[in-house]
Amino acid sequence: MHDLPSEFTVDTSGDGPIHFRNRPFDRNYVEIAVGGRTAAWMEKSGQKATVAFILEKLRRVAGRQAVLDPVQQIVSAWDGDNCIRGAYSCARPGAADQRPLLACPIDNRLFFAGEATSRNYYASVHGACSSGREAARAATD
Numbered sequence: 001m002h003d004l005p006s007e008f009t010v011d012t013s014g015d016g017p018i019h020f021r022n023r024p025f026d027r028n029y030v031e032i033a034v035g036g037r038t039a040a041w042m043e044k045s046g047q048k049a050t051v052a053f054i055l056e057k058l059r060r061v062a063g064r065q066a067v068l069d070p071v072q073q074i075v076s077a078w079d080g081d082n083c084i085r086g087a088y089s090c091a092r093p094g095a096a097d098q099r100p101l102l103a104c105p106i107d108n109r110l111f112f113a114g115e116a117t118s119r120n121y122y123a124s125v126h127g128a129c130s131s132g133r134e135a136a137r138a139a140t141d
């Protein structure tokens with residue numbers, strides 16, 4: 001996809017946005033990220049349907065000539081993996097300030113941490129790590 005930008009999002013209105021990283025590090029591949037219901041649908045539908053869906057959406061905006069069939073693809077399925085159970089959180093528009101509420105302890109006995117609880121560093125390892133430290137501090141206070 002030489003003629004396309006290095007990073008872009010296709011708004012599929014209704015199916016949710018699809019984010020593309022085109023030829024990262026100048027390597028000959030494309031990284032594609034989706035979330036929410038689209039990601040859940042893809043996991044259930046399998047690799048073939050997922051690739052067909054992505055190609056169709058991309059070709060609709062970029063044109064058939066710009067997007068060749070991939071020679072190889074890897075499709076992750078983290079939601080159904082019991083050691084992972086998803087990727088990272090995404091707040092609904094207008095609800096991001098409610099993230100810290102997720103970390104409210106119950107009865108001062110049960111404490112919560114994780115990237116989803118971080119107001120500023122969600123979707124990151126450092127957000128997860130600092131929220132864990134905060135929860136541990138609160139638990140020992």
Ligand SMILES: Cc1cc2nc3c(=O)[nH]c(=O)nc-3n(C[C@H](O)[C@H](O)[C@H](O)COP(=O)(O)OP(=O)(O)OC[C@H]3O[C@@H](n4cnc5c(N)ncnc54)[C@H](O)[C@@H]3O)c2cc1C
Binds near residue numbers: 086115
């Ligand atoms: C493709 C990708 C690239 C990323 N790149 C970066 C990056 O470059 N830099 C960066 O900082 N961050 C990155 N992240 C984000 C980072 O990986 C996460 O923000 C971080 O791992 C969140 O840590 P966490 O402890 O909050 O949650 P997790 O690491 O998701 O841990 C949650 C744990 O809870 C377990 N669990 C879930 N449900 C249950 C249940 N019901 N019962 C028991 N256990 C359960 C899961 O199995 C999992 O082990 C990336 C994430 C992805 C998916």
